[in-house]
Amino acid sequence: MxxxxxxxxxxxxxxxxxxxxxxxxxxxxxQSTQPASSSYTITAEFENIGSLKVRAPVKSAGVVVGRVTRIELDPERYVARATLALDNHYHFSRDSSAEILTSGLLGEQYIGLEPGADEHNLKQGDRITITSSAIVLEQLISRFLFSKAETAGEQAKEHTQ
Amino acid sequence: MRWNWEWRVANVVVRFFSRVGAPLTDAIVKFGFACRFFVAVLRHTPTSLLRFSLTLREIWFAGVLSVLIIGVSGLFVGMVLALQGYDTLVRFGASSSLGILVALSLVRELGPVVGALLFASRAGSAITAEIGLMKATEQLAAMEMMAVNPIARVVAPKFWGGVISMPLLAAMFSAMGIFGGYLIGVQLLGLDAGSFWNQMQSQVDFRLDVLNGVIKSAFFGIAVSLIAVFEGFDAAPTAEGVSHATTRTVVTSALVILALDFVLTAFMFRGA
Structure with missing residues (x-):
């Protein structure tokens, strides 16, 4: 050669x-993970986060606007505190609400942001106060069974009277 | 008489421990020799990089000549991944995630690991055989007689040729594999091309997945090239010695690649 x-x-x-x-x-x-410089972080507290993971997306109206960067347990009040890094392009009013949703029936869990009407926007380090927890399937089923049993019991009582 | 019996027992015990200890000390001595050899190769790196045509020739031998086996293997691995993955994913109604499955497994694991295994058997064994034969035919000794350092002239270029080639080959393996997955997934199984590429792109992270794969293959390149040149340099200068050294290169490389892969994966993907 x-x-x-x-x-x-x-x-x-x-x-x-x-x-x-x-x-x-x-x-x-x-480049799905945003660099730290172009995002601001807020926190949200949930009674139960289900199986939400770090790096899970934060969506508003279905559009990914940020990521979950940290999940920890508040040792005094026993609630889960999720830290969210939101893209600097997006601003949300202070009374926005956060809920934990599931994509599809068995899909991954993500945080959905529902914008509010307040004139002031969320800033770095703010906390979202209106949150709703993840739906845990077992709790849902047991609640359903209990209510079913309750109505069945009442019907039985009426029947005997 | 009695003393004689005890003496024999002691002798057996001593022999047993020596039997156990000898391979261990041999292995440690060899490892130490390999480390000093690595330092020597690094010390002679500037000379081999200054005379870059030597390294270029080794890139040709180790890299260019491996492109065919790497490309064809990557294509087939990707096609098999797509067929097998589709079979499983379609049961969960998640067949549109096929692109993610193929791309992630190739970029994170199969590209670097299978690429390195093929590289070790295709190029590593050739490097060992060449250096071993040069030693057996006393070409290395002849170089030293002419005041030419064989490590600078022969070993370091081969080492760097392998180190430079490996990440490129691994990237080609992954790219060919993803193309194979595309052929099977989109062309044969009829998935939507748009969702195949889009889902893949949205779920594969450049830094976390692609760059970590490249870092992995760089580590494998260093390991395989070092093992190959060392085994060749360390070979017994006979026909049998060279054949043993070639075998050892392939076996040791495979074990080191897989062990190193576990360690690197544990560091890179633990929390994700």
Whole structure:
């Protein structure tokens, strides 16, 4: 193999490798985690977060506006505190409400933000006060069964009277 | 008579422990030798990078000649992943996630690991055989006679050729695999091309997934290249010695790649 041919093939190899990397970068992946500089963080407290995970999306009207960066338990009040990093482009009023929703029946859980009507917007470090917890399937079923049993009991009582 | 019997027992015990200890001390000595060899290779790196045509030739041998096996293997691995993944995902009605499955498994694991295993058997064994034969035919000794350092002239270029080639080959493996997954998923199984690419793009993170895969393959490249040049340099200068060294390169590389992969994965993807 002549020197010139080796140079040619190695050059082609390097370009092909770079092209593969570029393909992986542009076509296959995206920068989904936002850099810390272009986001502001707020907190929200929930009685139960279900199976919400760190890095779960925060959506408003179905559009991803941020990510959950931290989840911890408040050791005094025993509520879960989720820290949300929201994109700087999006502003939400101070009385916005947050709820934990599930995408699909078995999908991942995410936080849905419902905008409010207050003139002041949420700032770095603020806390969302209106929240609703995740729906835990077991609790839902047991509540349903209890109410069913209750009505059945009442009906039985009426029957005997 | 009695003393003689006790002496024999003591002798057996001593022999037993020596049997256990000998491979251990051998392994430790060899490991120490490999570490000093690595330092020597690094020290002679500037010379091999200054005479870059030497390294270029090794990139040609280790990298360019491996493109075919890497590309074809990647294509088939991606196609099999798509077929198997579709079979499972369709039961949960999640067949549109096929792109994510194929891309994540290739970019995070299979590209770097299978790429490195193929690289070790295709290029690593060739490097070991070449250096081992140069040693057996006393070419390395002849170089030293001419005041040419064989580590600077032969070993370091081969090492850097392997280190530079490996991440590029792993990226090609992943890219070909994703293309294979696309062929099966979209062209054969009839998934929607838009959702295939879009879901993949929204779920695969460049820094967390792609870049970590590249870092992995760089580590594997260093490990495989070092093992290959070291085994060749350490080979017994006979035909049998070279054949043993070549086998050891492939076996040790495979074990080191898989062990290193576990350690790197544990560091990279623990909390995610």
């Amino acid at each position: 002549k020197r010139g041919m080796i140079d040619f093939w190695v050059g082609l190899f390097a370009v092909a490798g770079a092209a593969a990397l570029l393909f992986l970068a542009l076509k296959v992946s995206s």
